[in-house]
Amino acid sequence: MLAKPNLSPDFCVHVVVSATPFPSRYKPGTPDTTKLFDLGVVDDVQRAHFINGVKSGIFPWLIDDSLVASSRDTTVQASAASVMTNAK
């Protein structure tokens, strides 16, 4: 059985950024200003893949799709905080 990773800001920001289409566009130190749109989450299709990526990234933690802050105007920080708060 996999050990559950610690849901720290560092881990969750990394998971959120990695789940976007363009993680290389993210500049460290900008989670409060970088929006998911700027990393490629521009529409519902990309959003669905983003949520899938987040769910895979935090496994064996689980999270309901609707509780991942993932609208394209959401900041990386807000999305990471939603993962930290709602993962079970």
Place this chain on the structure above:
Amino acid sequence: MQSKLAVLVLSLALVPQMGAEDAFKLTTVVPGRSTPVVLYVFYSGPLPASATSYNLKSDWKAEWQTRQTVPPTIVNIDQVDVDAANKSFTLHLSGNLPKLSDMLTVSWTVLLLSDQIPFTTVTSTPAHKTCTAYLCPPDSTPTPDLSFSGSFTAAGGSNPLYQFEVKGGLILPRIRGIPGYPALNMQIEINQNPKPPIHRTRFDPDSITGGFALTKYINTGGPLSGMRFQAELPEGEFSRKDPSSNIIAAGIATLDFKPLLSPNASFPLYFTLYPFFGMEMGRNLSRPKVVEMIPVDLSNYRGIVRGYMGADAKFALATAERKSDVFSITGTYRVRIPAINEPFLETIHQVTTFAMTTKARHWVESDVAYTIPSWKYLSISGTYQYGELPPFFELVDHKFTIGLKLQAVQATKPAGYKLVQ
């Protein structure tokens, strides 16, 4: 004139540019899930120049309470760690703490009271949606889940001509044991072909498709964000113009390419392309004997097997806050290639011909839209359509429509899932 209009639209969209960087403030507090007990506190804006304004544990206060009416319980802060890369503090706690299992269910308030920076505080609050209705205005999901668009034509010596298009895709709750999300989808085209003068105002559905679908997303890699698999369980294709109707099941795979994004963050342009391919199979349920006053023999028209492919593309400019699109151009292409002869009705220069053929049936639709920022339920749009839609594949011949579109998104569906493209 058109280029001036485009420049004006782009200029209006870019007026509220990215503002100056916000001042330092605490934004979110999230309790840790394990021991030793910690609170993670996110902040925004630049860290104060002096480290002593935020890393002294005596400047921090943290308290928790179960209900607003109960006095809060103050806890000790033993250590403060700063993670500048992720803009967060970690507060190590001790003292009168709630049970570990209750860390997330109680409300936490954190204060930073330094004499070197303005007072800042943050409270953990449960997540909430800005719109709690079943249908909400399109906001951060620019493509509506339900749209109703129409136009009205008046001409001398003719009754009014109304033309409508309804598109919908409503996601249902997940069913245990079934992969993907179930959904109901529909597309209705009404009065697409009549031209003035007409002598009787009526609503004549040219094409109605509706049915039940299962959608599953998977992540891949490389140039793709992932793939989408959609099983459309038997759905109906109907037309009221004649008694023709089909029942069809389809399997579709879509390649979801990563979007092209403007490298300039202050100019949020993007382009998406989603090609798909699949098959449709089914059978004809009812056949007319006369179509457009032409006697037809459709006795051999029973089985239906078609290759089905196409693509959806979108080029759009987002607002400065990225919530919605100010201006967009979307393109849809569909081609159905029958393996077995199917009816094909063509009217060119007012001469209608009918054939049973495996000729490919194309459908092209392009929309240009400008959304009114103050009331996003409404957008001004121009639409171009050309091609043939099931069940009878009657030609819609280069049709242009300029009109208003009422649109909404379904607030209760799982995030990100969408049937209407």
